[in-house]
Amino acid sequence: xxxxxxxxxxxxxxxxxxxxxxxxxxxxxxxxxxxxxxxxxxxxxxxxxxxxxxxxxxxxxxxxxxxxxxxxxxxxxxxxxxxxxxxxxxxxxxxxxxxxxxxxxxxxxxxxxxxxxxxxxxxxxxxxxxxxxxxxxxxxxxxxxxxxxxxxxxxxxxxxxxxxxxxxxxxxxxxxxxxxxxxxx
Numbered sequence: 001x002x003x004x005x006x007x008x009x010x011x012x013x014x015x016x017x018x019x020x021x022x023x024x025x026x027x028x029x030x031x032x033x034x035x036x037x038x039x040x041x042x043x044x045x046x047x048x049x050x051x052x053x054x055x056x057x058x059x060x061x062x063x064x065x066x067x068x069x070x071x072x073x074x075x076x077x078x079x080x081x082x083x084x085x086x087x088x089x090x091x092x093x094x095x096x097x098x099x100x101x102x103x104x105x106x107x108x109x110x111x112x113x114x115x116x117x118x119x120x121x122x123x124x125x126x127x128x129x130x131x132x133x134x135x136x137x138x139x140x141x142x143x144x145x146x147x148x149x150x151x152x153x154x155x156x157x158x159x160x161x162x163x164x165x166x167x168x169x170x171x172x173x174x175x176x177x178x179x180x181x182x183x184x185x
Contacts, residue, residue: 034067036060042171058167061088082152085159086118091177092166093124099175100131106169107162109136113143114158117150 035047044060046053055063065084073079092100104112112128119125125144129137169175 036063042167056167057171058164061091061163061167082118082156085156085163086120088163089115089119089159090121090124091163092128093121094177094179095166095175096178097127097131099169100127102175103162103166103169104128104132107165108158109139111158111161112136113140114150114155115162116140116144118155118159 037045037047039045039054042056044055044057046055046060046063065081065088069079069081069084092103095103112132116125116128129140132140166175166177170177
């Protein structure tokens with residue numbers, strides 16, 4: 001996926017959205033359509049120009065972050081990839097407490113500490129702290145009180161590991177991101 005993300009970071013002159021799953025990139029007079037199609041539960045096809053690339057759900061979310069950043073640049077904003085990663089972590093809100101606990105048991109406490117330090121959503125922070133063990137919660141609260149600067153790359157890698165694991169667990173059917181359209185039969 002890193003190669004794909006890199007290929008979208010070229011000097012893009014603009015992005016135009018054409019529907020939910022298709023965007024157009026134009027670079028120095030060339031227009032390249034980017035289409036995304038869901039093939040299976042955890043398999044997506046991304047068509048960029050004449051190439052078709054198979055991605056999993058996590059990789060599609062990373063592509064979405066990069067495309068949003070490109071749109072932000074086009075509209076005069078600034079490039080803030082960390083902000084995109086933090087927005088991706090908002091998907092944790094869609095987990096039930098039981099699913100969140102299962103995920104939190106499988107991720108490194110340092111990664112969780114990095115996420116909590118950059119997370120602006122106090123409700124999500126409190127929910128995470130409520131769903132880890134009491135000793136871990138106490139340690140994480142102490143870590144949150146520190147004012148030591150964080151390395152942005154370390155934080156991005158931490159969030160990536162957390163969300164990659166979340167999407168892996170969802171793909172295995174162990175957890176589920178529940179949206180307003182989630183229905184059970």
